[in-house]
Amino acid sequence: MAPKLARVEPVAELEDSAPVDLASLAGIVGYPIRRAQMAVFEDFGRRFAPLDLTPAQYSTLVAIGDNPGRKQSDIGGALGIQRPNFVAMMDELERRGLAERTRSGADRRAYALALTLAGEALLLRARAAQAEQEAAIDRALGSNERRVLIGMLNRLAKLT
Amino acid sequence: MAPKLARVEPVAELEDSAPVDLASLAGIVGYPIRRAQMAVFEDFGRRFAPLDLTPAQYSTLVAIGDNPGRKQSDIGGALGIQRPNFVAMMDELERRGLAERTRSGADRRAYALALTLAGEALLLRARAAQAEQEAAIDRALGSNERRVLIGMLNRLAKLT
Helix, strand or coil: CCCCECCCCCCCCCCCCCCCCCHHHHCCCHHHHHHHHHHHHHHHHHHHHHHCCCHHHHHHHHHHHHCCCCEHHHHHHHHCCCHHHHHHHHHHHHHCCCEEEEECCCCCCCEEEEEEHHHHHHHHHHHHHHHHHHHHHHHHHCCCHHHHHHHHHHHHHCCC | CCCCECCCCCCCCCCCCCCCCCHHHHCCCHHHHHHHHHHHHHHHHHHHHHHCCCHHHHHHHHHHHHCCCCEHHHHHHHHCCCHHHHHHHHHHHHHCCCEEEEECCCCCCCEEEEEEHHHHHHHHHHHHHHHHHHHHHHHHHCCCHHHHHHHHHHHHHCCC
16 A cells, blocks of 8 residues: 555646745755855865865875874874774875875884875975865855854864 | 885874864865764764664655655755765655655656655654754854854855
């Protein structure tokens, strides 16, 4: 037996061109934050395609570049990337000659991370591409709103 | 030959307990928006686990519930979900007896979507869980900031 429909007669006469009512979703934070995050990442993807870097790879290069010699587990943990995923990403960055793992001086069981010269060079180009995206975001947001937005996002990141 | 490291001597004496410096990432919008979106979705996951609904399934039930009889392509398009993914999701919602596709009255080649009674009942429980998450978000953000945040997110969603 077919499940009983909540409304026996669907409103089939609705104009196809009428906008779909998403008002219930527009008022909750989870929906627009996902739409906005996807739009920002799609824009990032277009800008970073020539560099062949994903957002996570870019974040990792920045974190290593700003914290040379730190342990793999510290960098991955600070970025909130799960260990197996982070190990796989470091494998890939090392294979491409952008970063290198060496045994840590303080803890021989741990890996210390550093960028190669090729990694530093790519990171410079990537930071320039990032700056262009930030300028586009500033134009979309209006000036001075970035700081307010980032403050709110950081409070939400502590939700869990 | 091993790739040449950008810094020949990694700063191995750094305290392991010193925080990893992520200041360069904290200033760009793409990083905190992803961290915040993941935190909101993880919180959602915990609240919605008893209902066995993902964020995308919840959005779809809301959109169908608020727009009964609309074409599958209209709902999927308004939600920004790619066609093959949306068809797979509707297969799953139909299999679980929560929604149903019927041939559209206006366009016999198209499917019109509606919730079943079971779908309506689950959606009521889901809206209650959602309201609890929104209250938690309001506590994290401070009152009245939700509207400001959503306005900014909607401007970012038009970045692409």
